[in-house]
Amino acid sequence: MTADPADNRRRRRVESLLRRALPPSSLITDPRARKTFETDGLTAIRELPWLVALPETEAQVLEVLRICRAHDVPVVPRGAGTGLSGGARPSADGLVLGLSKMAEIVEVDLDNLVARVQPGVRNLAISEAVAEHGLYYAPDPSSQIACSIGGNVAENSGGVHCLKYGLTVHNVVGVRLATVDGEVLELGGKVPEGPGYDLLALVMGSEGMLGVVTEVTVRLLPSPPEKRVLLAPFADVGAAADAVGAIIAEGIVPAGLEMMDAPAIRAAEAFVHAGYPSDAAAILLCELDGVAGEVAADLARVTRVLDAHGAGDIRVAESPEDQARLWLGRKAAFPAVGRIAPDYYCMDGTIPRAHLADVLERIGRLAEAHGLAVANVFHAGDGNLHPLILYDANQPGQLEQAEALGARILELCVAVGGTVTGEHGVGVEKLDTMCHQFDAATLAQMHAVKAAFDPDGLLNPGKAVPELARCAELGGMHVHGGRLPFPHLPRF
Amino acid sequence: MRDDVDQAEVLCDAVRRAAAAGEAVRIVGSGSKSSLTAGAAEASRPARLLSVSEHVGIVDYRPEELVVTARAGTRLKTLESVLAGAGQYLPFEPPRLHGGGTVGGAVACGLSGPGRPWRGAVRDAVLGVELVNGRGERLRFGGQVMKNVAGYDLSRLQAGAFGTFGLMLAVSLKVLPVPETEQGRVLALPPADALARCRAWSRRPLPISGLCWADGLLHVRLSGAASAVAAAAGEIGGDDEPDPRFWTGLRDLRLPQLAGPGLWRCVLPPAAPEPLDECLVNWGGAERWWRPRADDARVRAALAAAGGHGRPFDGSFGHRGAGTLAPLERRVSERLRAAFDPERRFNPELTARPEETHAH
Numbered sequence: 018m019t020a021d022p023a024d025n026r027r028r029r030r031v032e033s034l035l036r037r038a039l040p041p042s043s044l045i046t047d048p049r050a051r052k053t054f055e056t057d058g059l060t061a062i063r064e065l066p067w068l069v070a071l072p073e074t075e076a077q078v079l080e081v082l083r084i085c086r087a088h089d090v091p092v093v094p095r096g097a098g099t100g101l102s103g104g105a106r107p108s109a110d111g112l113v114l115g116l117s118k119m120a121e122i123v124e125v126d127l128d129n130l131v132a133r134v135q136p137g138v139r140n141l142a143i144s145e146a147v148a149e150h151g152l153y154y155a156p157d158p159s160s161q162i163a164c165s166i167g168g169n170v171a172e173n174s175g176g177v178h179c180l181k182y183g184l185t186v187h188n189v190v191g192v193r194l195a196t197v198d199g200e201v202l203e204l205g206g207k208v209p210e211g212p213g214y215d216l217l218a219l220v221m222g223s224e225g226m227l228g229v230v231t232e233v234t235v236r237l238l239p240s241p242p243e244k245r246v247l248l249a250p251f252a253d254v255g256a257a258a259d260a261v262g263a264i265i266a267e268g269i270v271p272a273g274l275e276m277m278d279a280p281a282i283r284a285a286e287a288f289v290h291a292g293y294p295s296d297a298a299a300i301l302l303c304e305l306d307g308v309a310g311e312v313a314a315d316l317a318r319v320t321r322v323l324d325a326h327g328a329g330d331i332r333v334a335e336s337p338e339d340q341a342r343l344w345l346g347r348k349a350a351f352p353a354v355g356r357i358a359p360d361y362y363c364m365d366g367t368i369p370r371a372h373l374a375d376v377l378e379r380i381g382r383l384a385e386a387h388g389l390a391v392a393n394v395f396h397a398g399d400g401n402l403h404p405l406i407l408y409d410a411n412q413p414g415q416l417e418q419a420e421a422l423g424a425r426i427l428e429l430c431v432a433v434g435g436t437v438t439g440e441h442g443v444g445v446e447k448l449d450t451m452c453h454q455f456d457a458a459t460l461a462q463m464h465a466v467k468a469a470f471d472p473d474g475l476l477n478p479g480k481a482v483p484e485l486a487r488c489a490e491l492g493g494m495h496v497h498g499g500r501l502p503f504p505h506l507p508r509f
Numbered sequence: 510m511r512d513d514v515d516q517a518e519v520l521c522d523a524v525r526r527a528a529a530a531g532e533a534v535r536i537v538g539s540g541s542k543s544s545l546t547a548g549a550a551e552a553s554r555p556a557r558l559l560s561v562s563e564h565v566g567i568v569d570y571r572p573e574e575l576v577v578t579a580r581a582g583t584r585l586k587t588l589e590s591v592l593a594g595a596g597q598y599l600p601f602e603p604p605r606l607h608g609g610g611t612v613g614g615a616v617a618c619g620l621s622g623p624g625r626p627w628r629g630a631v632r633d634a635v636l637g638v639e640l641v642n643g644r645g646e647r648l649r650f651g652g653q654v655m656k657n658v659a660g661y662d663l664s665r666l667q668a669g670a671f672g673t674f675g676l677m678l679a680v681s682l683k684v685l686p687v688p689e690t691e692q693g694r695v696l697a698l699p700p701a702d703a704l705a706r707c708r709a710w711s712r713r714p715l716p717i718s719g720l721c722w723a724d725g726l727l728h729v730r731l732s733g734a735a736s737a738v739a740a741a742a743g744e745i746g747g748d749d750e751p752d753p754r755f756w757t758g759l760r761d762l763r764l765p766q767l768a769g770p771g772l773w774r775c776v777l778p779p780a781a782p783e784p785l786d787e788c789l790v791n792w793g794g795a796e797r798w799w800r801p802r803a804d805d806a807r808v809r810a811a812l813a814a815a816g817g818h819g820r821p822f823d824g825s826f827g828h829r830g831a832g833t834l835a836p837l838e839r840r841v842s843e844r845l846r847a848a849f850d851p852e853r854r855f856n857p858e859l860t861a862r863p864e865e866t867h868a869h
Contacts, residue, residue: 126778126780127712128708128778128779128780129778129779129780130711130712130779150712151712151713151714152712172658173658173662175656179655179656180655183629183633184655184656186633186662186665187629187633196837196841200837201837202837202838202841203835203838204838206778206816207778207816208776208777208778208795208816208817208818209625209626209630209776209792209795209796210619210630210669210776211818212776212818212820212833212834213833213834213838213839213842214666214669214670214842214845214846215619215632215665215666215668215669215670216666216838216841216842216845218632218662218665218666218668219661219662219663219665219666219845221662222658222661222662223661223662226661227661239711239712239713239714239715240714241714242714262573262574263573265573265574265575266572266573268596268686268687268689269686270575270685270686307714307716307733307734307737308714308715308716308733308734308737308740308741309736309737309740310734310735310736310737310739310740311716311733311734311736311737313736314689314734314735314736315734367654367655367656367657368654369571369574369576369653369654370573370574371571371573371574396656399654399655399656400654400655400656401654401656434652434653434654435652435653435654436652436654436656436657436658436659437659438657438658438659439654439656439657439658440656440658441658442658443658443659443660447659451659451660454659454660455649455659455660456648456649458646458647458648459648459649459650459660460660462642462646462648462663462848462849463660463661463663465848465849466661466663466845466848466849467661468848469841469844469845469847469848470841470844470845481660481661482660482661
């Protein structure tokens with residue numbers, strides 16, 4: 018309760034309306050229970066929400082939105098809460114609208130190769146549900162065992178395989194979007210395009226700022242019958258980086274193409290013993306998939322390119338078990354790095370591939386100048402870097418140094434024609450670097466687009482696009498004592 | 510014609526002058542798709558013609574990035590030949606109507622070619638756009654990288670918007686390596702059987718890049734590694750494609766079935782059983798070119814009942830949305846347009862004002 022009697026009356030009124038609109042277990046007012054929702058995967062940022070609603074139906078979502086709209090209550094939509102940029106950080110005077118109870122797979126349509134699912138359905142649950150038909154849902158963010166499809170839409174999530182199979186925007190064909198007024202905007206469906214503007218594309222990655230997703234129709238793909246994973250060690254980081262571009266230039270689009278540098282390799286090897294060559298300066302992990310002849314032909318060509326760029330002994334994994342072993346070190350890289358430093362700060366910039374070698378070298382120099390070490394482990398194929406800045410928050414000044422270095426790295430990404438976030442989203446974390454990437458007129462245009470959907474700015478206020486007046490200076494994905502926000506989730 | 514001319518400032522100035530004078534602006538490229546907006550233009554208020562066709566050139570292209578950035582007036586023919594020189598192509602296969610077309614026009618009209626279900630649509634390939642909005646501000650959305658979630662995706666939104674948000678100056682597009690082999694097959698089948706085959710094949714990991722039924726023949730295009738294509742051709746059966754120009758003819762909408770009046774372009778769930786007669790069925794069932802023998806209202810009702818939508822492919826095609834959008838989507842679309850172009854300066858005839866439209 019606040020000191021203002023009028024506001025207290027308003028708050029009591031909102032609570033009583035919500036109580037009428039929702040089942041008892043769907044409205045959380047108890048402070049201890051609300052604490053669960055005070056943060057997402059970006060645990061450095063916390064705020065206790067005033068209320069939490071967990072509706073069970075679309076009708077309840079709409080009613081909650083109407084009540085909030087009528088009483089000027091900010092609404093923060095939330096999926097599984099695994100986001101890494103603070104996109105689900107609550108408002109102290111607002112309501113968290115959690116979609117976790119809406120977790121039904123509504124329909125699997127094998128004729129049209131789509132599945133209609135509620136927003137709280139976990140990413141991996143879709144592929145599991147259709148596996149018996151030889152189908153799957155392609156985007157596979159590393160948190161896929163926990164993250165929800167509604168959250169994937171909000172973040173336009175990628176994953177290891179998006180070089181070949183695209184992001185969420187390429188694999189979602191329909192969305193039901195609840196507007197701030199509590200109406201349903203039906204976008205797309207089982208058809209490949211809608212009759213009007215491509216609002217579906219606009220909603221992808223809009224971080225819950227334009228509406229609340231109440232249903233998602235995803236495209237299902239036939240599972241590729243063949244798969245090979247190969248590991249190529251390099252004595253030189255630049256040579257590995259150049260090999261990445263050369264593979265693509267050769268006309269091959271691998272299903273996945275990942276790179277790790279020496280600090281990341283050694284940390285991963287010490288942690289999970291995947292059999293990585295500990296003396297390598299860098300390794301590339303390359304996954305090829307498709308039909309039988311195609312994979313064999315691509316494998317031969319990739320091997321040739323890697324050899325020509327000075328790769329050492331290349332290992333090819335044929336069995337699913339061997340493939341999983343090769344992937345293990347990569348997938349365990351984040352927690353592995355967490356073991357070698359008290360804290361790390363994960364960046365998410367994307368750059369044109371041609372600048373890989375140069376940018377990695379410049380990141381090394383920047384790190385040295387800031388007196389910190391950086392481990393690099395990233396999606397090389399699409400130029401999506403995850404430099405992990407190692408620091409110790411207990412050493413005075415190191416946190417500030419890490420943040421300063423992070424900002425310099427993202428500025429470097431922008432300077433070479435890249436972006437400050439490839440897949441983690443802006444949330445509250447990268448508001449300041451957004452100012453660096455976009456000019457004022459472009460940011461103002463984004464605000465105008467937001468206002469077209471949400472004129473009073475009630476949906477997820479203060480996220481994704483910085484106010485022109487001030488570029489907030491905020492923290493990042495800080496990991497203390499090697500503990501990730503969701504320690505059981507792989508992060509890559 | 511010179512192939513590298515930067516007229517960005519000239520175009521920005523022209524928009525700002527139009528804004529100052531309170532004039533409308535009609536954007537044109539090479540004019541190849543003018544027949545898609547001709548009908549709407551008749552009913553419009555007078556507008557100054559602003560041609561982007563001299564603003565040409567490939568600004569940035571490094572094949573290993575799989576990205577090309579080109580000025581909006583760059584001819585598709587020019588761009589595609591440069592890409593072909595590096596063994597790459599535009600995966601969305603934009604139609605070259607009357608042999609012409611510009612990069613900006615291809616994005617603005619949003620028409621995707623025969624490979625769309627497998628290779629993606631125009632919007633899937635759009636990575637970044639430079640645009641002048643109705644206030645004459647020069648804006649840059651997106652970028653030149655494939656993974657980019659910084660801010661709202663206002664680049665893909667331009668695909669199919671017919672220039673009603675602003676004037677595109679340059680576009681960054683994802684490109685792909687040309688497949689090693691391409692092979693066409695044909696099978697003589699009645700349409701319902703053809704649809705059933707399309708459904709069955711789509712569930713299997715086959716290197717299909719086109720499925721089109723027309724006049725009793727199901728045309729299948731296979732693309733990829735030679736061994737994979739050969740194996741799939743064996744599995745699919747049928748005969749070699751007799752017409753070497755079938756797939757480019759389909760892409761450029763030059764097939765005889767697509768000529769003449771009364772044609773609708775319809776988008777449907779691929780397995781929708783109707784409409785089927787009087788159709789050329791593309792995209793494995795998802796795009797149907799239909800010449801219906803019924804009035805517009807009944808055609809729209811039939812399409813809605815089948816879970817899809819469509820528009821006459823004539824001078825009203827670019828007049829997006831009128832009579833086909835649900836009221837809420839229409840309201841949101843109008844507000845969105847006003848967010849870019851509050852005075853409705855760009856192509857004013859190409860979307861109806863809310864008060865001019867009527868519920869469907």
